[in-house]
Every structure is written in C-alpha cells, then in structure tokens.
Amino acid sequence: MDMPENPESKSHHNALPVSRIEKDGLSKSQINTAGPKIDGNAPNNVRETLFMIAITLTQLVQMIPLGADVQSVWIVASYALTQGAFVLIDGRLGAVYVHKNIFSIGCIWWVVWALCGGFADNLVSMCFMRGLCGVGGGLMIPNIVALLGITFPPGRKRNLGFALFGAMAPVGAAGGSLVSAVIV
Secondary structure (H helix, E strand, O other): OOOOOOHHHHHHHOOOOOOHHHHOOOOHHHHHOOOOOOOOOOOOHHHHHHHHHHHHHHHHHHHOOOOOOHHHHHHHHHHHHHHHHHHHHHHHHHHHHOHHHHHHHHHHHHHHHHHHHHOOOOHHHHHHHHHHHHHHHHHHHHHHHHHHHHHOOOOHHHHHHHHHHHHHHHHHHHHHHHHHHHHO
16 A cells, blocks of 8 residues: 655655764765864873873872871861852852952951961861861952952953962962971
C-alpha cells in the first residue's frame, strides 16, 4: 500500500543529505581552512608528568613532621572562612552606606583584630581573632573592587588597576611568608 506523498517531501526528495556540520552553520570551505585537526582528548605528556609530580610532592610534604599541629590549620582557615562568608554581605553594605566608608571601617576592624591576634596566648583565641580579622577582610575586598571600578573609567588604567589588585594576593602570600621567615 503506497502512502500519499506530502508536497513538502517531494521538494526535499532529491536534496542531498545535510551533514551535522552544515546544520551547525559551517560551510565545507570553513571546515577545510580551519587548520590542522587537534584531538582535544590526546594526552599531553608534560602536563600529565607535572600533575603527577605535584600530587606526589603534596603527599610527601604532608608526611614530613614539620612540628605544626593539625589544629593549627584553623589559624588560616578561620580567616578564609569568615572573609568568604562576609564578602557578599559587606559588598551590599558598601552599596547602601558608601563604599569608601565601609572600606575604611573594614581597614580599622582588620587592624584592631590583627593586633589582638598578636597577643593571643592559645590556639583557640588565635583562631577567634583571625576569624574576626577575616570579617574586616570581607569588608575591604568587595568595596575596594567597587572603588576601583568607580575611580577609573573603562580603559587601560582600570584594567591595570584590577590586574594589580588581583596579583597582590599571591604576591602578599609569598612575600608575607618570606618576611616572616626573615623576622622569626
């Protein structure tokens, strides 16, 4: 039994099959001139070797008895946790109560609790002081980003300002470790 032909099917009956690439909007000339084919799943030996070295070194460093207690990790973690928890809240505070004012309050808050942390006599009080210091960091970070965006018009200076701001965290971490090692 023959099925009745649809007028639309007659017009496409003699058409060549459309490939998936042509459906995506690329012509065959664009595909041929795209350059050499690179398999994204192919392993990169250098990258794999570096990854394996990094994993191995982290395991070795964890096993070396450096004298630090496991609980001392909380000194760093308490700061990071509170700063991360307060960034969004304090950014909104800056939008409501002027970024410059909240940034200044954050600087004062940070200095006060950093000084108090310097006089801590046990681990719990040190972690507590570092946590409160992290609230000051949470006050400063979103508001300094807003001040950079407000101060500099779009262009090269603004890009440089944001780039320097982003680069200071790792530079400060490395530099702080070196300076504290020299002092101690």
